[in-house]
Amino acid sequence: xxxxxxxxxxxxxxxxxxxxxxxxxxxxxxxxxxxxxxxxxxxxxxxxxxxxxxxxxxxxxxxxxxxxxxxxxxxxxxxxxxxxxxxxxxxxxxxxxxxxxxxxxxxxxxxxxxxxxxxxxxxxxxxxxxxxxxxxxxxxxxxxxxxxxxxxxxxxxxxxxxxxxxxxxxxxxxxxxxxxxxxxxxxxxxxxxxxxxxxxxxxxxxxxxxxxxxxxxxxxxxxxxxxxxxxxxxxxxxxxxxxxxxxxxxxxxxxxxxxxxxxxxxxxxxxxxxxxxxxxxxxxxxxxxxxxxxxxxxxxxxxxxxxxxxxxxxxxxxxx
Amino acid sequence: xxxxxxxxxxxxxxxxxxxxxxxxxxxxxxxxxxxxxxxxxxxxxxxxxxxxxxxxxxxxxxxxxxxxxxxxxxxxxxxxxxxxxxxxxxxxxxxxxxxxxxxxxxxxxxxxxxxxxxxxxxxxxxxxxxxxxxxxxxxxxxxxxxxxxxxxxxxxxxxxxxxxxxxxxxxxxxxxxxxxxxxxxxxxxxxxxxxxxxxxxxxxxxxxxxxxxxxxxxxxxxxxxxxxxxxxxxxxxxxxxxxxxxxxxxxxxxxxxxxxxxxxxxxxxxxxxxxxxxxxxxxxxxxxxxxxxxxxxxxxxxxxxxxxxxxxxxxxxxxxxxxxxxxxxxxxxxxxxxxxxxxxxxxxxxxxxx
Numbered sequence: 001x002x003x004x005x006x007x008x009x010x011x012x013x014x015x016x017x018x019x020x021x022x023x024x025x026x027x028x029x030x031x032x033x034x035x036x037x038x039x040x041x042x043x044x045x046x047x048x049x050x051x052x053x054x055x056x057x058x059x060x061x062x063x064x065x066x067x068x069x070x071x072x073x074x075x076x077x078x079x080x081x082x083x084x085x086x087x088x089x090x091x092x093x094x095x096x097x098x099x100x101x102x103x104x105x106x107x108x109x110x111x112x113x114x115x116x117x118x119x120x121x122x123x124x125x126x127x128x129x130x131x132x133x134x135x136x137x138x139x140x141x142x143x144x145x146x147x148x149x150x151x152x153x154x155x156x157x158x159x160x161x162x163x164x165x166x167x168x169x170x171x172x173x174x175x176x177x178x179x180x181x182x183x184x185x186x187x188x189x190x191x192x193x194x195x196x197x198x199x200x201x202x203x204x205x206x207x208x209x210x211x212x213x214x215x216x217x218x219x220x221x222x223x224x225x226x227x228x229x230x231x232x233x234x235x236x237x238x239x240x241x242x243x244x245x246x247x248x249x250x251x252x253x254x255x256x257x258x259x260x261x262x263x264x265x266x267x268x269x270x271x272x273x274x275x276x277x278x279x280x281x282x283x284x285x286x287x288x289x290x291x292x293x294x295x296x297x298x299x300x301x302x303x304x305x306x307x308x309x310x311x312x313x314x315x316x317x318x319x320x
Numbered sequence: 321x322x323x324x325x326x327x328x329x330x331x332x333x334x335x336x337x338x339x340x341x342x343x344x345x346x347x348x349x350x351x352x353x354x355x356x357x358x359x360x361x362x363x364x365x366x367x368x369x370x371x372x373x374x375x376x377x378x379x380x381x382x383x384x385x386x387x388x389x390x391x392x393x394x395x396x397x398x399x400x401x402x403x404x405x406x407x408x409x410x411x412x413x414x415x416x417x418x419x420x421x422x423x424x425x426x427x428x429x430x431x432x433x434x435x436x437x438x439x440x441x442x443x444x445x446x447x448x449x450x451x452x453x454x455x456x457x458x459x460x461x462x463x464x465x466x467x468x469x470x471x472x473x474x475x476x477x478x479x480x481x482x483x484x485x486x487x488x489x490x491x492x493x494x495x496x497x498x499x500x501x502x503x504x505x506x507x508x509x510x511x512x513x514x515x516x517x518x519x520x521x522x523x524x525x526x527x528x529x530x531x532x533x534x535x536x537x538x539x540x541x542x543x544x545x546x547x548x549x550x551x552x553x554x555x556x557x558x559x560x561x562x563x564x565x566x567x568x569x570x571x572x573x574x575x576x577x578x579x580x581x582x583x584x585x586x587x588x589x590x591x592x593x594x595x596x597x598x599x600x601x602x603x604x605x606x607x608x609x610x611x612x613x614x615x616x617x618x619x620x621x622x623x624x625x626x627x628x629x630x631x632x633x634x635x636x637x638x639x640x641x642x643x644x645x646x647x648x649x650x651x652x653x654x655x656x657x658x659x660x661x662x663x664x665x666x667x668x669x670x671x672x673x674x
Contacts, residue, residue, distance in 0.1 A: 003527040005520070058527070061534035066546050087547040106553045107567075110560035111530040118523035125516050129384050131507050133502050136491055162478070163563060164523075165516040169486045172512075200553035222415060280355065 002059060003115060005122040010130035014138040015123055015316060019116070021045035021145025021182075021303070022099065027054055027130045033304055044319035052121050055150065057113045062108040064304060070196065073098040078194045079187075082253065088311060091280035092241040099146045099184040103192045106201035109153065116154040117164050124173055125157040125168070135172040140318045141179065144303040145242055148183035149207065156206035159216035159228045169218045169226040177317045179233045180256065181306040182243035185213060187254040202244055203209070208307075213258045232258060232315060237266040239273055239300035241283070247276050266309055268300050321390060339420060382502070387510045392477065393432040394507035396423055402504055406491035415487045422480045431467035431468055436507065439469060440514030443658055477511075484508050502618040529566050532614050533600050535637050539615070544573045569600040571616055577622075577630045577669070579652055579662035589629035590662055593622040594643050613647020617666075621652040627660070 006027075008015075016037065020030060030052060038045040068195070079095035079100070102109045128136045143151040154176065158166035166173045189207045192199045202208055216228040234256050236243025244255025257263065273279050279300075286294055286301075297299050307314065394636035399419055403409075408416035426432070483507060492501040502509075532538065541549065548571040552558035557569040578589040596619010601607070625637030641654030648666040653659070 002531065003524065005379060005524075058530070060540075061536070064536070065534045065538060065541055069552070106559045107530065107534065110564040111527065111534070114523050114526045114530070114564050117624070118527065119631075121516055121520045121523065125374070125513065125520065128382055128509065128513050131382050133382050133505075134512065136498070136502070157564075161563065162482075163519060165512060165519045170482045172485050196642055200550070201559050204560075221418065221483065222412070222487065224486075226486075236396065312388065320413075 001116070004262055005019070005119055006051050006054075007122055007126055008051065010049050010127050010132060011134050013127070013136055014044065014047055014140075014319070015049040015051060015127060016041075016140045016142060017051045017053060017120065018235075019141060019143035019147035019151050019237050021147045025052075025054060025056050027052075032309065035308045036304055036311075038182050040307060040314050041319050042315055044315075046115060048319070049123075051119065053116055053119050053147070053150075054198060055112050058111045058115050059108065061111070062105055066105060066108075071104050072101050074198065075104070075191055075195060082190065082194065083241075083251075085246060085276070087276040088241075088247055088280045088283075091283045092246060094284070096199075099149065100188060101148065102146070103188060103199050103205065103207075105193070106204075109201075109205065111294070112150050113154045113157055116150050117158055117166065120154070120158070120166060120173075121164065128154050131214075133172075135174075137173075139173070139175045140177040142181065143179070144181045144182075145184060145301065147182040149185055149188055151180070152183075152185045152213075152287070153180065153206050156209075156214075156216040157204075167218045168216075168228040169220045169224070172227070173228075175229045177231045177233065178229045179235065179314065179317070181235045181303060182240050182301055183234055183236065183256040184242045184244075186244060186256040187242065189213065190253045212320045213256060215258055216258050227260075232261045233264065233317070234258070234261050234307055235264045235266070237268040237300045237306070239268040239271065239279060242301055248277055264310065264313075266306070271298060271300055273300065337374050370575055374488070382506060382509050382513075384510075384513060385475060386506060387437050387514050388435060389505045390436045390510045391432065392434050392436065394425060395480065395484075395511055396426055396432065398504055398507045399488075402484065402488040402492060405495060405504075406488060408487070408491070409674070412487065412491070415483060419480070419483050422454045422476045422483070425476045426473060426480065428468075431470075432472055434468060437514045440511055440518060441475065464588060481508055481511050481515075485512075526565055528604075529600070529602050532602070533566055533568075533570065537607075537614065539570075539666055541599065542574055543570060543666070548573055566600075568600045568602065570600070570615075571597045572598050572619055575633070576650075576664055579650075579664045581627075581660045581662040583627065583660070590623050590627045590660060591629055591631045591633055592643070592654070592662070592664075593633040593651075595620045595622075596643065598645070609621075610647060612648060613649075615645070615647060616649070617645030619643060621654055623654045623660070627658070 018033065018037065019021045020031065034050055034052070037050060041048050042147075076093045080089045083089040083092055085092075102112065105114075123139070124134055124137065128134060128140060141151055158164045159168060162170060168174045185207055191201075192205065192208045199205065199208070207213070215232050217225050218228070219225050236245060236255070238245045238248045238250075241254075244251050246254075250265070273282060282299055286296065286299055295303070400423065403416055403419050406412070408419070484505065488615060489501055492504065496504075549558065552569070552571050556567070558567045558571070560566050569586060572594055574594045575592060576592045579590050579592045581590060596613050598617040600615045602614065603612075606612040619642065621634045621641045621643040623639045623641070624631050624633045624635055625639070638662075639654040639656035641652060641656070643652035645649055645651075645666060650664050650666060652662045652664070654662070
């Protein structure tokens with residue numbers, strides 16, 4: 001089945017792209033999340049088009065053909081060593097390990113990135129076709145977990161390669177907001193760095209490419225630096241290991257901290273996870289054998305909880 | 321083209337006036353600029369009523385049908401008008417010079433009359449464009465893709481569009497407002513719309529190729545092939561290129577338990593080890609039938625000393641030869657004391673094994 005893009009008529013100037021994390025998502029899924037986003041948008045929901053990126057179909061091609069379980073085990077061990085906590089290290093490494101596999105397949109990375117960029121181009125194109133010039137479009141991305149990695153990779157690639165017609169200066173495509181929820185980008189960067197030469201095509205893995213993580217930008221012919229994103233936000237929780245926090249302790253080597261980003265770290269006390277053992281239990285309960293994890297509302301990694309918990313702020317950023 | 325030209329004709333006249341007085345100074349230099357802005361504002365006011373574009377209650381709305389009607393002349397005219405309105409000659413001479421450079425290259429009747437939809441193709445700049453200069457961009461490979469379009473006209477168009485987008489909106493908006501800026505730059509929006517459409521098609525083509533190589537219809541790999549192809553990601557042809565196109569090659573290292581042959585009128589099965597390459601065929605017409613397969617494969621075939629199914633080809637006394645696959649259909653020939661010509665079908669009986 002060929003890859004299909006979502007296309008919508010725009011009622012106004014605003015569109016939001018939702019990029020999910022690990023899962024077997026397909027069109028029709030994440031209805032609760034979309035409802036939460038609509039609630040967050042309030043009256044502006046009617047003037048906002050919501051797109052969802054469905055890239056699991058692409059992931060499935062690679063999962064079925066290139067079983068890299070052994071190498072993922074190597075990555076998970078590297079992560080567990082880094083966490084260095086006998087109580088929760090293994091559970092965290094296992095639950096976060098799923099976000100590491102794209103670094104091991106250059107083809108899977110490139111294909112997911114292409115699916116991402118194709119959908120973004122279609123979104124911009126829909127806006128123009130609805131009468132909104134690219135420079136007037138109010139674009140936002142809300143991504144979660146592994147979706148943050150794909151977002152980081154795709155935006156950097158788009159800023160660099162004119163062929164995607166998404167450069168901020170040359171094609172006037174600038175995102176008002178990119179909101180990373182429980183971003184594993186820094187965690188992947190660290191683990192990929194420790195895996196060294198086991199990571200293929202590192203030259204085009206933007207997560208590890210430069211001295212530090214950055215907001216993508218384009219330098220014009222006259223030397224002006226134009227960022228691809230006006231507001232770059234990181235939201236995570238103090239119990240969410242994928243977002244770089246190991247039981248209320250921030251791990252700088254795993255927490256995405258990009259120069260210029262707005263940061264929010266939620267106090268997740270409301271989840272009533274009071275011990276490391278309890279956290280390990282919650283994380284392990286989400287895992288399934290050879291299948292994506294199931295993230296319940298009691299899990300500190302829940303996307304829906306992040307959206308609900310920041311509804312007012314998100315509304316201010318996206319809908320005004 | 322006539323419509324494009326007439327819509328911006330006020331701008332063209334004004335540009336000519338301004339350029340005609342380019343050597344003047346002081347008020348005499350600024351006066352044409354002020355007159356120009358007044359003229360442009362008037363033209364816009366009149367043009368809004370006549371222009372064949374959908375105008376919303378509050379904002380100018382881009383009409384995609386313009387992609388078909390706008391020509392290179394419209395883009396060039398918009399660039400000239402914008403350059404003049406923004407006063408780049410005095411305020412941003414480097415951009416003015418660059419704009420005039422690419423405009424002079426494109427300002428030929430056989431180019432100016434070409435519809436933007438015809439000349440729009442995805443830019444093919446590979447590598448970093450962060451420090452790109454006009455010359456760098458112009459050197460980028462881009463085939464002449466329309467009658468009248470010479471070798472370097474495509475890159476010149478890309479450069480013109482790049483300069484317009486990078487410099488004009490932020491210079492014009494404080495002078496004439498968002499709405500008028502959008503109206504003036506409609507040819508640029510049309511050009512980008514056409515290019516983005518081509519770019520979407522390019523992305524979908526890449527994904528189609530990935531699906532051909534990795535999707536459900538592709539040959540399954542065994543454990544050894546998974547590792548070998550993981551290692552091959554460091555080699556061109558196997559890994560994606562910088563633009564994200566998949567490599568067409570894949571390593572084959574498989575054990576085929578049953579190639580079939582006929583010996584003295586009797587059918588016989590022979591186990592064969594294969595080591596070679598698989599090359600995927602990207603042609604859209606291929607991949608749907610035996611005659612037009614999705615891939616070819618070629619390499620070394622090794623059989624054991626005696627003809628036997630499910631035997632080890634590496635147990636000594638090997639016979640060597642070659643195999644060739646035309647999609648799922650494979651033929652192999654082995655030499656040695658007992659030569660064999662054999663046939664089989666690409667399949668995996670035990671997942672990840674053979």
